[in-house]
Amino acid sequence: MTRRILFSLTLIAIFTLSAAAQQSTAPAEKPSAAQTSADSSSPMVDPDRQLEPLQAPPKEGFWGRMNPFARKKYVQRQVAPIRERANELDELTTANARYLKDVDARATAGIQRADEHATVADQHAQDAATRAQAAHESAQQADTKLTAVSQVVDNIDQYQATSQLEIHFGRQSTTLSPKAKDALDQLAEAMKGQRGCLIEVQGFTAGRGNAAVQHSQKLADSVVRYLVINHQIPVYRIYKLGLGNAGGQGNVVQVSLLHNGVGDLQAAQQPASMAQPLPE
Numbered sequence: 001m002t003r004r005i006l007f008s009l010t011l012i013a014i015f016t017l018s019a020a021a022q023q024s025t026a027p028a029e030k031p032s033a034a035q036t037s038a039d040s041s042s043p044m045v046d047p048d049r050q051l052e053p054l055q056a057p058p059k060e061g062f063w064g065r066m067n068p069f070a071r072k073k074y075v076q077r078q079v080a081p082i083r084e085r086a087n088e089l090d091e092l093t094t095a096n097a098r099y100l101k102d103v104d105a106r107a108t109a110g111i112q113r114a115d116e117h118a119t120v121a122d123q124h125a126q127d128a129a130t131r132a133q134a135a136h137e138s139a140q141q142a143d144t145k146l147t148a149v150s151q152v153v154d155n156i157d158q159y160q161a162t163s164q165l166e167i168h169f170g171r172q173s174t175t176l177s178p179k180a181k182d183a184l185d186q187l188a189e190a191m192k193g194q195r196g197c198l199i200e201v202q203g204f205t206a207g208r209g210n211a212a213v214q215h216s217q218k219l220a221d222s223v224v225r226y227l228v229i230n231h232q233i234p235v236y237r238i239y240k241l242g243l244g245n246a247g248g249q250g251n252v253v254q255v256s257l258l259h260n261g262v263g264d265l266q267a268a269q270q271p272a273s274m275a276q277p278l279p280e
Contacts, residue, residue: 159198159258163190167223169251174222181226187257188231196260199227201240206250217242219253 165187167180176184191197203220205212220240227233 159260161200161256162259163187163257165255167219167253167255169219169253171251173251174218176222176226184223184226184255185231187255188227188233191233191257194259197237198258199233199238200254200256200258201238202254202256203240203242204249204252204254205245208245212244213242215242215251216244219251223253223255 165183167176167183169175187199191199201220201223203216203218203223205216205219207215217240220242224235224238224240227238228235
């Protein structure tokens with residue numbers, strides 16, 4: 001009998017100490033580090049969805065919250081809040097992952113659009129630079145042409161002799177010799193296609209007085225007649241004058257091809273391969 005009483009007292013003391021230890025440690029239980037960080041340091045979580053910390057279940061029965069002889073339903077009832085909190089954390093993690101993925105996609109799209117806009121702006125800048133360069137070159141060409149035109153206008157009435165020849169006649173003859181005709185042909189050929197050109201014809205004789213002037217005029221007329229009839233040179237481009245014996249050179253006609261700046265302007269406006277310089 002005494003042994004049974006001692007055994008019962010020992011068993012009661014063991015259970016009492018176990019329950020007291022569980023009671024003393026249970027209230028100090030805190031949420032894990034993962035739960036604390038998930039509840040308090042998640043910048044992507046909606047503030048309205050902040051999870052409340054788990055509350056310790058109230059003491060139940062003689063054994064408190066941990067009954068060493070608890071049944072399966074009791075254990076499930078104790079574990080259910082933890083399982084629900086774990087499910088909520090999983091949902092928040094999934095929502096944060098979707099949010100981060102959406103932010104990344106929008107940032108990538110924004111960077112791509114900005115890069116496309118920058119590329120288009122660079123192309124426009126290059127096109128503008130090309131047009132500006134072309135406009136600058138056109139302005140330089142226009143300035144060069146304007147300078148050339150200004151020089152031509154300033155020298156429009158100034159003619160320079162570019163080719164000269166002499167046609168000799170017999171004592172009383174006014175007929176052109178084959179050699180004279182050949183020289184006039186070369187002169188007329190050089191004048192073709194040229195602008196700003198004039199022909200100056202001056203006749204001289206060895207006589208005196210008015211008769212000499214008239215005869216020198218006839219010699220100049222024979223040269224002009226040949227150029228107009230045989231080479232269709234306009235009369236307004238030929239200046240003739242009978243000077244009699246002013247030159248003291250006998251029966252001779254001096255023919256000069258005169259040129260002003262209009263021809264130079266034409267040559268400047270044409271390619272070099274198209275320019276036709278006058279023979280010297």
